[in-house]
Amino acid sequence: MIETNTVNGLNWYWIFLQLAIPPVVGVLIAIPFWRKSDFIFGNVVGSAVILAAAIGLIFREYVEVDRAVQACLDAGTTCFPTPSAFARFAIHASIGLGEVFVLFTLSLAVERRIRNRGYAAEWRR
Numbered sequence: 001m002i003e004t005n006t007v008n009g010l011n012w013y014w015i016f017l018q019l020a021i022p023p024v025v026g027v028l029i030a031i032p033f034w035r036k037s038d039f040i041f042g043n044v045v046g047s048a049v050i051l052a053a054a055i056g057l058i059f060r061e062y063v064e065v066d067r068a069v070q071a072c073l074d075a076g077t078t079c080f081p082t083p084s085a086f087a088r089f090a091i092h093a094s095i096g097l098g099e100v101f102v103l104f105t106l107s108l109a110v111e112r113r114i115r116n117r118g119y120a121a122e123w124r125r
Contacts, residue, residue: 007068007081010088014057018092022053023099027106034110043107047100054096061088 026046033042065085072079081088 007065007072007079010083010091011061011064014060015091015095018053018057018095019099022050022096023102025053026050026099026103030103030107031110034107034114037111037114039107039111043104046103046107050099050103051096054092054099057092058089061085061092 026049029049030042030046033039033045062085065081065088068081069079
């Protein structure tokens with residue numbers, strides 16, 4: 001018997017996991033670099049964590065779709081995943097890219113706060 005739930009529909013558990021875990025880990029890894037005023041390296045390391053998680057989840061999705069389609073072929077039928085494999089990959093890639101944008105925006109706020117620490121309150125922007 002072919003599991004149609006792996007072919008039809010999204011696995012929301014993994015999408016929510018990607019929304020929750022990688023941005024938190026990326027920010028926690030970037031904070032020590034940001035505090036030492038090494039913002040670029042902190043952004044690179046945080047972005048690498050986020051994008052590595054996105055790529056890992058894309059590969060996980062690929063394996064899941066491939067197994068389901070292969071099971072259909074072994075059973076002598078054809079089945080097409082809904083949404084398509086590309087759409088599934090695009091969801092994880094878009095989430096990862098959005099999280100990187102948020103990381104960079106957060107680093108700008110941290111950089112501004114650290115930079116303004118050295119000035120008197122009346123001279124801060």
